[in-house]
Amino acid sequence: xxxxxxxxxxxxxxxxxxxxxxxxxxxxxxxxxxxxxxxxxxxxxxxxxxxxxxxxxxxxxxxxxxxxxxxxxxxxxxxxxxxxxxxxxxxxxxxxxxxxxxxxxxxxxxxxxxxxxxxxxxxxxxxxxxxxxxxxxxxxxxxxxxxxxxxxxxxxxxxxxxxxxxxxxxxxxxxxxxxxxxxxxxxxxxxxxxxxxxxxxxxxxxxxxxxxxxxxxxxxxxxxxxxxxxxxxxxxxxxxxxxxxxxxxxxxxxxxxxxxxxxxxxxxxxxxxxxxxxxxxxxxxxxxxxxxxxxxxxxxxxxxxxxxxxxxxxxxxxxxxxxxxxxxxx
Amino acid sequence: xxxxxxxxxxxxxxxxxxxxxxxxxxxxxxxxxxxxxxxxxxxxxxxxxxxxxxxxxxxxxxxxxxxxxxxxxxxxxxxxxxxxxxxxxxxxxxxxxxxxxxxxxxxxxxxxxxxxxxxxxxxxxxxxxxxxxxxxxxxxxxxxxxxxxxxxxxxxxxxxxxxxxxxxxxxxxxxxxxxxxxxxxxxxxxxxxxxxxxxxxxxxxxxxxxxxxxxxxxxxxxxxxxxxxxxxxxxxxxxxxxxxxxxxxxxxxxxxxxxxxxxxxxxxxxxxxxxxxxxxxxxxxxxxxxxxxxxxxxxxxxxxxxxxxxxxxxxxxxxxxxxxxxxxxx
Numbered sequence: 001x002x003x004x005x006x007x008x009x010x011x012x013x014x015x016x017x018x019x020x021x022x023x024x025x026x027x028x029x030x031x032x033x034x035x036x037x038x039x040x041x042x043x044x045x046x047x048x049x050x051x052x053x054x055x056x057x058x059x060x061x062x063x064x065x066x067x068x069x070x071x072x073x074x075x076x077x078x079x080x081x082x083x084x085x086x087x088x089x090x091x092x093x094x095x096x097x098x099x100x101x102x103x104x105x106x107x108x109x110x111x112x113x114x115x116x117x118x119x120x121x122x123x124x125x126x127x128x129x130x131x132x133x134x135x136x137x138x139x140x141x142x143x144x145x146x147x148x149x150x151x152x153x154x155x156x157x158x159x160x161x162x163x164x165x166x167x168x169x170x171x172x173x174x175x176x177x178x179x180x181x182x183x184x185x186x187x188x189x190x191x192x193x194x195x196x197x198x199x200x201x202x203x204x205x206x207x208x209x210x211x212x213x214x215x216x217x218x219x220x221x222x223x224x225x226x227x228x229x230x231x232x233x234x235x236x237x238x239x240x241x242x243x244x245x246x247x248x249x250x251x252x253x254x255x256x257x258x259x260x261x262x263x264x265x266x267x268x269x270x271x272x273x274x275x276x277x278x279x280x281x282x283x284x285x286x287x288x289x290x291x292x293x294x295x296x297x298x299x300x301x302x303x304x305x306x307x308x309x310x311x312x313x314x315x316x317x318x319x320x321x322x323x324x325x326x327x328x329x330x
Numbered sequence: 331x332x333x334x335x336x337x338x339x340x341x342x343x344x345x346x347x348x349x350x351x352x353x354x355x356x357x358x359x360x361x362x363x364x365x366x367x368x369x370x371x372x373x374x375x376x377x378x379x380x381x382x383x384x385x386x387x388x389x390x391x392x393x394x395x396x397x398x399x400x401x402x403x404x405x406x407x408x409x410x411x412x413x414x415x416x417x418x419x420x421x422x423x424x425x426x427x428x429x430x431x432x433x434x435x436x437x438x439x440x441x442x443x444x445x446x447x448x449x450x451x452x453x454x455x456x457x458x459x460x461x462x463x464x465x466x467x468x469x470x471x472x473x474x475x476x477x478x479x480x481x482x483x484x485x486x487x488x489x490x491x492x493x494x495x496x497x498x499x500x501x502x503x504x505x506x507x508x509x510x511x512x513x514x515x516x517x518x519x520x521x522x523x524x525x526x527x528x529x530x531x532x533x534x535x536x537x538x539x540x541x542x543x544x545x546x547x548x549x550x551x552x553x554x555x556x557x558x559x560x561x562x563x564x565x566x567x568x569x570x571x572x573x574x575x576x577x578x579x580x581x582x583x584x585x586x587x588x589x590x591x592x593x594x595x596x597x598x599x600x601x602x603x604x605x606x607x608x609x610x611x612x613x614x615x616x617x618x619x620x621x622x623x624x625x626x627x628x629x630x631x632x633x634x635x636x637x638x639x640x641x642x643x644x645x646x647x648x649x650x651x652x653x654x655x656x657x658x659x660x
Contacts, residue, residue, distance in 0.1 A: 068514070130570035132577070145509060145517045179475060179558035184398070187475045187555045209562030213570040225517045226556055228509035230563045233539030237567040240460035240543040244602055247462070248595040255595045261588025265578040272574055 002031045004309050005092035006302075009037035009062040009079040010099015012295040018098060019045040021302020026053055028303075031310055034092055036083040037062070057082055062099075065295060069102030073110065080104055081111075087288045088112050094289035094309035096280065098297045105143050108283050108290040115318055117325035120144050121285030122155045123224070123292060124162060125231060126278040131215030137163055138177075138212060138220045141227035141281065149192035152176065152221055156193075157324045158284045159219035160202050165317040166282075166308075169218050174200070175207030177222040177230075182206065189223070196328070238273055279304025282312055285321065289313045332361045334639050335422035339367035339392040339409040340429015342625040348428060349375040351632020356383055358633075361640055364422055366413040367392070387412055392429075395625060399432030403440065410434055414441050417618045424619035424639035426610065428627045435473050438613050438620040445648055447655035450474050451615030452485045453554070453622060454492060455561060456608040461545030467493055468507075468542060468550045471557035471611065479522035482506065482551055486523075487654040488614045489549035490532050495647040496612075496638075499548050504530070505537030507552040507560075512536065519553070526658070568603055609634025612642055615651065619643045 006022055008015045015037060022033050023046070032053055035042045039056040046054055059079040063072055075081060080099050084107040086092040097104045101123070109121050122140035129136055139159050144151060156174050163172035176194055178186040183194060185206055197203040207217050209230065222230070249255045259266070271277060279301055280293035289312045293305040336352055338345045345367060352363050353376070362383055365372045369386040376384055389409040393402055405411060410429050414437040416422040427434045431453070439451050452470035459466055469489050474481060486504050493502035506524055508516040513524060515536055527533040537547050539560065552560070579585045589596070601607060609631055610623035619642045623635040 128570070130573040142509060177559055179472060179555050187553075190555075209559040209564070210566030210569065212563055213566040222559075223517075225509050225520075226559060229507055229539040229552075229556060230560055231539065233542055233560045234563055234567045236540030236543040237564045238571065239540065240458070241568065241571055241599065241603070243460040244599050245595055248598050249592065252594065254591050258588040258591025258593075258595070261584050262579065262592060263588075264582065265575055265585045265588075268578050269571065269574050273571070 002094070002310055002313050003034060003092045004031055004306055005034040005036060005057075005083040005086040005095045006306070007037070007079045007083040007095065007097035007099050008035040008042050009059065010097045011293070011297055012065070015042060015045060017297060017299045018302050020299035021297070022054070022306065023047070023050055024299055024303040025306040026050060029307065029310055034086055036086070037079045057086065063103050065100055067100065069100065069106050072100065072103035072107050081107060084108055084111050084290070087290070093313040094291065096291045096293060096305050096309050098293035098295055098302065098305070101142065101292045104290060104292050105283055108286050108288070112286050112288045112290070115285055115287050115325070116322045117329065118158070118285040118321065119154055120151050121283050122158060123281045124159060124284050125281045127212055127234070128273045129213050129215040134215040135167060135278075136212055136215070136218055136220060137167065138222065138227055138231070139284065140222065140224040141231050142224045143283065144224040146225070147189060147223035149189050149196060152190065152193035152223065153196040153328060154285070154325060156197055156200065156203065156219065156221045157328055158321050159221060161317050161320040161324060162282065162284055163218045165315040165320055166311050167218070172202055172218040173204045173216075174202045174219040174221065175204050175211060175217040177220050177226065178206035178208065180206065181208060200328070277304060279306075279308045282308060287318065332424070332640055332643050333364060333422045334361055334636055335364040335366060335387075335413040335416040335425045336636070337367070337409045337413040337425065337427035337429050338365040338372050339389065340427045341623070341627055342395070345372060345375060347627060347629045348632050350629035351627070352384070352636065353377070353380055354629055354633040355636040356380060359637065359640055361636075364416055366416070367409045387416065393433050395430055397430065399430065399436050402430065402433035402437050411437060414438050414620070417620070418442050423643040424621065426621045426623060426635050426639050428623035428625055428632065428635070431472065431622045434620060434622050435613055438616050438618070442616050442618045442620070445615055445617050445655070446652045447659065448488070448615040448651065449484055450481050451613050452488060453611045454489060454614050455611045457542055457564070458603045459543050459545040464545040465497065465608075466542055466545070466548055466550060467497065468552065468557055468561070469614065470552065470554040471561050472554045473613065474554040476555070477519060477553035479519050479526060482520065482523035482553065483526040483658060484615070484655060486527050486530065486533065486549065486551045487658055488651050489551060491647050491650040491654055492612065492614055493548045495645040495650055496641050497548070502532055502548040503534045503546075504532045504549040504551065505534050505541060505547040507550050507556065508536035508538065510536065511538060530658070607634060609636075609638045612638060617648065
């Protein structure tokens with residue numbers, strides 16, 4: 001049975017939604033949860049009947065969301081430090097945190113270590129597309145701001161492994177995010193990465209921003225600077241459209257009636273674009289499993305992040321990545 | 331009276347919407363149009379009563395959208411080459427093209443020349459925000475793929491001038507697009523640009539992808555690689571949301587009725603996010619005016635692109651930019 005370490009103190013809303021999400025997850029899947037944080041508080045939030053599948057690990061300190069990620073390594077009593085070390089010490093198979101993503105990233109990379117051959121782990125995020133049931137994976141979305149071509153090429157390989165092993169896409173299509181589809185497009189670094197990736201069977205060439213959402217490609221590769229910007233810009237567009245619709249509906253009783261009739265459609269839309277459905281972003285390339293959740297995660301998002309950790313840890317992805325990276329180097 | 335040269339052969343739909351858009355513009359504003367292209371064809375599309383305000387300039391060649399931009403300089407008989415040269419030769423005040431944007435960019439930069447002190451002209455695009463009546467300006471969105479810090483700093487200054495002189499924002503707020511708001515965030519190049527921009531009064535620091543659409547900032551600075559990706563990703567999100575809504579509305583008679591009642595809301599939304607309302611993207615930093623329209627421009631977009639050219643050419647923006655760039659260098 002898998003053991004999942006959960007940083008129960010990270011996240012914007014404190015431990016309540018994290019504990020609740022863990023209980024939801026335990027109801028649906030078989031695993032052992034290690035809740036890391038203020039044990040007295042966490043125990044008080046946990047109903048008696050779950051105590052055989054939840055253990056508690058004391059951590060007296062919490063890393064604030066606004067602290068520098070570099071502090072994380074020095075603060076050895078924080079819940080995130082202790083949760084990561086449970087994976088390092090092979091007590092847990094995976095760590096899940098809704099806390100400081102930069103800190104989770106550095107701690108997981110430095111304490112757990114990288115897979116053989118991996119230069120830099122990457123944060124991957126699952127994006128909804130307009131095609132029902134089809135998702136796309138974008139990486140890196142923030143771990144690596146300044147990248148070299150060889151990093152991008154490795155992200156492609158790691159994304160392909162995730163798409164195959166976790167998203168269960170038999171032949172994933174991998175694209176390099178660029179400013180045009182032609183091979184001649186790109187900046188200096190993506191052009192160089194293109195040349196390396198050409199020899200990979202799964203590589204479909206350059207793709208553009210809109211291809212993330214049209215279902216034409218499964219894995220989209222970019223550096224963490226571009227990935228972070230496009231993730232937030234995409235959320236911004238969706239939020240703005242929602243706001244504009246709401247502002248205008250409020251002005252007209254007819255439109256309000258219309259919105260009521262369309263309620264189910266909006267619910268489907270919301271479900272399809274809701275990050276909570278996807279749970280969290282895996283840090284790919286470490287010698288273990290770390291899932292980085294959104295700070296604003298509700299209990300459903302926490303549950304889905306735990307499911308991601310379970311799916312990741314029970315798959316063969318890490319061995320696959322080491323093998324593919326070795327092939328890329330040849 | 332201003333004279334606007336219009337590449338009448340560029341664009342995905344041939345000369346018809348371009349001539350029609352020109353006629354619409356002539357009905358609303360006072361200017362002289364120079365239509366460049368196949369004169370016999372263009373004349374046949376022009377009603378008699380407009381002939382006193384439209385002149386025709388023969389161009390026997392058209393640059394295809396799929397050709398390399400580098401071909402543009404050699405092909406001296408193309409409509410875009412001739413239209414740009416009308417500005418170079420001071421026959422026209424501005425050039426408008428819906429054709430090959432890379433070609434328009436290179437031709438305008440090399441034939442018309444750059445403003446004093448400007449290292450690289452940038453393509454700026456106007457974006458809708460969730461705040462009614464408020465727009466934001468993003469630059470560069472494609473002219474310069476690999477940028478140095480000094481280029482980004484100049485884009486900030488040029489964007490500020492556009493916001494003041496054309497968008498009539500008295501005190502524009504200028505932000506540097508980054509992967510976080512803190513000064514410590516950014517890639518090597520944006521961090522260096524941040525240091526230069528700090529001394530500008532209008533500079534509000536780093537901004538994130540979502541700030542493009544929330545009305546919190548007027549000018550957003552990035553390199554052309556990031557700008558192009560985020561522009562297309564944003565269009566992709568909006569398109570996907572529309573598709574998901576349509577797919578689901580079709581499945582339910584109730585939802586169809588709801589959509590009918592909400593028609594006006596969707597119309598407002600469409601108008602607010604429709605590129606045709608904004609017309610085209612100015613190439614800022616050249617010693618003249620070039621407006622680059624969308625290849626898919628309908629006559630309304632063409633009309634608005636011409637209006638942009640008129641507003642730009644009748645403003646003091648170019649003198650302003652030269653002055654601001656000189657101050658930045660100090």
